[in-house]
Ligand code: HEC
């Protein structure tokens with residue numbers, strides 16, 4: 648009989664405590680959201696490329712980056728990378744597309760590469776600190792908000808592995824080794840176009856990020872800056888003409904996407920070097936927009 652009273656009291660006290668903690672928790676959460684909103688809307692954070700993140704923000708972002716890449720690279724199977732011909736081809740691609748930002752042994756980053764924040768990584772260091780699978784994933788997908796582009800619409804997987812094969816050699820190269828190797832590969836160059844397969848609209852949707860179509864067009868299904876340099880592409884599947892000059896059908900769309908200035912020399916849409924396969928994939932996606 649006696650011990651029932653304290654039990655009830657204890658239960659009531661516990662209930663009160665839970666209610667109070669909940670109120671405090673909700674109040675703290677509201678204060679944090681309000682604080683964050685004020686911080687964002689007042690423009691308190693300096694986005695200048697010269698103003699590095701504070702140390703805690705930098706560490707936090709870097710940890711998120713490392714964890715994200717490791718997680719996504721886990722299931723990637725690494726092919727053999729020790730064939731010298733592979734690394735040699737990788738070096739060609741590297742000189743064409745990467746050295747401007749990342750530099751190379753004895754070669755400085757160019758003005759864009761020097762001025763970026765975060766600064767494009769020293770890839771000799773990367774080759775020592777990351778696995779080939781992680782490097783492959785990074786090249787293929789890019790890193791948002793850093794300026795590191797995704798290269799999957801420029802290079803096939805096999806070509807990206809060639810770049811990885813080259814990068815794994817990089818820590819061992821002195822500036823003189825690098826120059827000698829460059830002189831060697833300059834003598835010959837090869838490139839093969841991969842065979843064309845059935846148009847894939849989803850691949851086409853992603854390709855429109857890869858070719859920066861969203862820099863000029865609003866496109867349903869893609870998130871972007873919402874500018875109208877070119878016409879919004881909503882309903883393009885139903886339109887009679889492409890750019891007002893070409894009957895809208897699949898083949899003409901593929902042609903337009905690859906060679907807009909050939910179709911209309913005065914058009915403001917630039918030739919973007921869209922490959923046949925990517926143009927077909929994009930045309931397949933656009934044909935679905937009604
Ligand atoms: C427009 C400049 C630019 C170009 C071109 C560029 N990158 Fe990058 N890259 C960056 C930036 C910026 C980072 C991010 C650095 C960071 O997160 O600290 C980066 C990161 C990377 C990383 C991850 C490094 C690490 O340590 O985590 C790899 C690997 C890489 N790039 C490879 C390449 C390859 C290969 C090419 C050429 C096919 C290339 N990049 C072209 C700017 C560029």
Ligand code: HEC
Nearest residue numbers: 858859860863876877878888889890891914915916917929
């Ligand atoms: C630099 C800006 C720019 C970029 C990048 C760009 N476009 Fe365009 N695009 C234009 C302009 C401007 C027009 C209008 C051309 C005209 O009417 O002569 C246009 C027209 C078009 C049209 C015809 C629209 C219509 O209403 O008939 C399509 C389709 C199109 N672009 C798709 C794309 C795709 C897909 C990409 C990426 C591969 C892309 N554009 C990249 C500027 C751009």
